[in-house]
Amino acid sequence: MDIENRDDIEQLMRAFYAKAIPDPVIGHYFTEVIQMDLEKHLPVIIDFWETVLFGIAKYKSNAIAVHQHLHTKSAFEDKHFERWVSLFQATVDDLFEGEKATLAKQRALSIATVMKIKTIHGTSPIGH
Ligand code: HEM
Secondary structure, three states: OOOOOHHHHHHHHHHHHHHHOOOOOOHHHHHHHOOOOHHHHHHHHHHHHHHHHHOOOOOOOOHHHHHHHHHHHOOOOHHHHHHHHHHHHHHHHHHOOOHHHHHHHHHHHHHHHHHHHHHOOOOOOOOO
16 A cells, blocks of 8 residues: 555654654654653644645755754764665555655655765755
8 A cells, every 4th residue: 555645654654753763873863852741743744745746845954954953962973864765665565556655765865865975974965
């Protein structure tokens, strides 16, 4: 089954955080670097993915800036992004298949790559 609507994205994100929060490589960002309230965070991240996958203009904040701030609290390294992406891809593959599932995996990797460059390397790949 493919990712078709907001309920599917919620299912995906709950499954992702069930892996990410206890994860030995990135879990501390959610539990120690900040104490994330998952039930408050979920509507924001679901808006984000509705915007990315379905072009519904709901997410209006700046996810890169949020992670630049996290980077100042506890510096990101390549291994954190690699882990985040591999958990995300595995979660998509566990639950969904199809055009949107493939798009989600592609967008996750491309956004993670930009985020990595704008945090670890402090600059943009296109010169801004
Ligand atoms: C090293 C990998 C990553 C870690 C450890 C991480 C961790 C976090 C944490 C702790 C927050 C909550 C920040 C806060 O509320 O102050 C957050 C927010 C968020 N993350 Fe990540 N993240 C990572 C990569 C990504 C990637 C690659 C994406 C997108 C593809 C993403 C999308 C988001 C979004 C949309 C938010 C909400 C931003 C907002 O409040 O407007 N994250 N992340």
